[in-house]
Amino acid sequence: xxxxxxxxxxxxxxxxxxxxxxxxxxxxxxxxxxxxxxxxxxxxxxxxxxxxxxxxxxxxxxxxxxxxxxxxxxxxxxxxxxxxxxxxxxxxxxxxxxxxxxxxxxxxxxxxxxxxxxxxxxxxxxxxxxxxxxxxxxxxxxxxxxxxxxxxxxxxxxxxxxxxxxxxxxxxxxxxxxxxxxxxxxxxxxxxxxxxxxxxxxxxxxxxxxxxxxxxxxxxxxxx
Amino acid sequence: xxxxxxxxxxxxxxxxxxxxxxxxxxxxxxxxxxxxxxxxxxxxxxxxxxxxxxxxxxxxxxxxxxxxxxxxxxxxxxxxxxxxxxxxxxxxxxxxxxxxxxxxxxxxxxxxxxxxxxxxxxxxxxxxxxxxxxxxxxxxxxxxxxxxxxxxxxxxxxxxxxxxxxxxxxxxxxxxxxxxxxxxxxxxxxxxxxxxxxxxxxxxxxxxxxxxxxxxxxxxxxxxxxxxxxxxxxxxxxxxxxxxxxxxxxxxxxxxx
Numbered sequence: 201x202x203x204x205x206x207x208x209x210x211x212x213x214x215x216x217x218x219x220x221x222x223x224x225x226x227x228x229x230x231x232x233x234x235x236x237x238x239x240x241x242x243x244x245x246x247x248x249x250x251x252x253x254x255x256x257x258x259x260x261x262x263x264x265x266x267x268x269x270x271x272x273x274x275x276x277x278x279x280x281x282x283x284x285x286x287x288x289x290x291x292x293x294x295x296x297x298x299x300x301x302x303x304x305x306x307x308x309x310x311x312x313x314x315x316x317x318x319x320x321x322x323x324x325x326x327x328x329x330x331x332x333x334x335x336x337x338x339x340x341x342x343x344x345x346x347x348x349x350x351x352x353x354x355x356x357x358x359x360x361x362x363x364x365x366x367x368x369x370x371x372x373x374x375x376x377x378x379x380x381x382x383x384x385x386x387x388x389x390x391x392x393x394x395x396x397x398x399x400x401x402x403x404x405x406x407x408x409x410x411x412x413x414x415x416x417x418x419x420x421x422x423x424x
Numbered sequence: 425x426x427x428x429x430x431x432x433x434x435x436x437x438x439x440x441x442x443x444x445x446x447x448x449x450x451x452x453x454x455x456x457x458x459x460x461x462x463x464x465x466x467x468x469x470x471x472x473x474x475x476x477x478x479x480x481x482x483x484x485x486x487x488x489x490x491x492x493x494x495x496x497x498x499x500x501x502x503x504x505x506x507x508x509x510x511x512x513x514x515x516x517x518x519x520x521x522x523x524x525x526x527x528x529x530x531x532x533x534x535x536x537x538x539x540x541x542x543x544x545x546x547x548x549x550x551x552x553x554x555x556x557x558x559x560x561x562x563x564x565x566x567x568x569x570x571x572x573x574x575x576x577x578x579x580x581x582x583x584x585x586x587x588x589x590x591x592x593x594x595x596x597x598x599x600x601x602x603x604x605x606x607x608x609x610x611x612x613x614x615x616x617x618x619x620x621x622x623x624x625x626x627x628x629x630x631x632x633x634x635x636x637x638x639x640x641x642x643x644x645x646x647x648x649x650x651x652x653x654x655x656x657x658x659x660x661x662x663x664x665x666x667x668x669x670x671x672x673x674x675x676x677x678x679x680x681x
Contacts, residue, residue, distance in 0.1 A: 211601070211634065211635050212669070213672075214641055215641060215642060215643075215644075287640075288600035289531055289532055289598075289640070294435075294526055300501055300505070301646075303645070306646070307645055309643060378644075379643070385662045387658065389659075
């Protein structure tokens with residue numbers, strides 16, 4: 201397996217790992233958003249959805265392990281690339297002309313990714329933790345998941361963090377989506393313009409979709 | 425027709441040698457808008473020399489955009505603000521009277537500054553030595569057209585081969601990655617029949633050396649394509665990624681461990 205180690209430690213291999221784990225997370229986000237839309241249909245719809253997931257717990261646990269690994273690989277590899285890439289230019293330019301040759305989304309992947317990571321810790325620390333491990337209000341045990349979510353969405357600071365993180369997630373996805381195709385070697389004048397547009401549409405849907413829930417529940421003042 | 429001369433303030437990077445710390449030095453120049461950027465520096469150097477001062481070291485050769493020797497970062501952009509040209513093709517008419525112009529060398533760990541605006545780009549030579557060639561036995565020239573190459577393939581190979589190896593891609597990349605250069609070299613050989621025997625060995629060897637020389641990794645910002653004086657497309661990077669992956673997945677034992 202030496203060849204695999206060499207591959208994953210090469211510049212192209214590291215890109216490939218970012219693209220592979222990123223693509224998996226892109227697909228995960230679609231499923232996550234579709235599931236979360238049940239929040240808009242009231243407590244029965246959302247609690248029923250979470251209960252359904254709970255009924256296939258062993259399978260969900262396996263998916264969670266894969267998902268967690270994808271996140272960890274994406275984050276560690278991303279940080280490693282960022283450190284290595286910083287070292288490749290020890291003396292910075294006095295005048296930075298990068299706004300004239302590249303998009304802000306492509307240049308801020310580390311920043312947008314870091315903020316999404318901080319959000320992720322908060323997100324798991326509240327919802328995942330309370331759904332699965334620590335249940336202080338004794339709600340998850342009664343399958344009142346909707347009540348947990350809407351409780352948190354009644355805090356303005358929590359909603360604010362969500363909205364900011366989702367905007368940056370959109371930035372991250374806008375570059376990441378088309379970047380994954382490029383890394384996999386799929387760049388062709390026939391379909392690359394379409395992929396770039398699709399990536400932007402995808403990023404907007406994800407950012408607006410995920411941000412709409414905290415905003416909606418905050419505006420209507422917590423639970424319906 | 426006599427054009428009005430421009431008064432410009434130049435802030436030029438001066439560095440004694442690769443071990444010393446450099447800094448910007450201010451120069452005020454009056455220059456014709458018809459002069460090229462390098463001609464302006466020539467004039468400035470003449471003045472410096474006549475005053476017994478050390479002239480500014482910078483590189484140039486053909487001064488018509490085909491050799492890839494010149495390369496300055498002007499106001500943060502390799503080869504200056506005009507797309508698809510080398511520094512030598514940049515004319516002062518693109519600047520306004522009273523402008524301040526910052527002139528820096530290409531900056532990358534793999535391109536150490538030799539002096540002032542001159543950098544050592546021999547890292548590119550090392551990458552080419554690793555695989556940027558085809559091995560063929562010498563002998564009589566083969567008949568023209570004895571190897572059929574579709575026009576689109578020949579054109580694409582030619583697009584890749586138009587890389588002049590100036591290093592602007594490395595200078596423009598926020599990660600100082602050399603992937604546009606390397607992918608252009610890999611593609612111009614790999615697209616043609618003559619390049620097939622060594623196609624996968626080539627990509628493995630060249631990437632290995634590129635990584636060892638301290639270039640960064642590509643994060644697909646495409647700044648390289650935007651700043652390339654020849655407009656080399658990032659589709660060649662995608663092609664290189666494909667070839668590298670194929671080389672690693674091939675059943676035969678990888679030659680480059």
